[in-house]
Amino acid sequence: MPEDHDWEAYKVPPTRTPVSERTTSVPNPANYFQSAFNYVFDTPVTFVREWIERLQSKNKFYYYHQKFRRVPDLSECLEGDYLCYYEAEAQWRRDRMVDQEIVEIVRERMAACKQREGPNQFQNCAKEMELLAQVTKAYQDRYGDLGYHGNARTCLMKQKHRMMEERKAAQEKQ
Numbered sequence: 477m478p479e480d481h482d483w484e485a486y487k488v489p490p491t492r493t494p495v496s497e498r499t500t501s502v503p504n505p506a507n508y509f510q511s512a513f514n515y516v517f518d519t520p521v522t523f524v525r526e527w528i529e530r531l532q533s534k535n536k537f538y539y540y541h542q543k544f545r546r547v548p549d550l551s552e553c554l555e556g557d558y559l560c561y562y563e564a565e566a567q568w569r570r571d572r573m574v575d576q577e578i579v580e581i582v583r584e585r586m587a588a589c590k591q592r593e594g595p596n597q598f599q600n601c602a603k604e605m606e607l608l609a610q611v612t613k614a615y616q617d618r619y620g621d622l623g624y625h626g627n628a629r630t631c632l633m634k635q636k637h638r639m640m641e642e643r644k645a646a647q648e649k650q
Contacts, residue, residue: 544567544570546567547560547563547564547566547567548560548563549564549632550564550565550568550628550629550632551632552564564628565627565628567628568627568628568631569628572619575615575618575619576615578611578615579611579612579615582604582607582608583608586601586604586605586607586608589601617638618631618634618635619631621634622634
């Protein structure tokens, strides 16, 4: 393809946009309003924002997720300490949500492995299957049979009963 085009052979059609010609010598007031707005509002705000960004860039703070302090368990609360009861209940709910997410992540990994491996899933996904079995058993041991309205007190009682059954089974073995 040649670099220089023959403009006479391929004529460019004329543009349909008319060329604006100023017919008045009066300046446009919109330009004045825009520049006044920029100087009065935009420039100071931009200056303050850039100044804050310069200060913040000196000491970087990396925020990944919120970390809550561990509160005492419900078994460690004193009798009648309702604030401790409330904090223990909130801690239990957070722990339950974290455990639910762990189970869900392991389940998603298992599904991805099954999808990826296809017919060889039983051989190649054995580690994921075993991990899923362990995680779901641990979740079921702790939170199973509590229902939707389960709370820290019923969970603690369930763990206490399971521990008593394990002790009783160990004594019967001896």
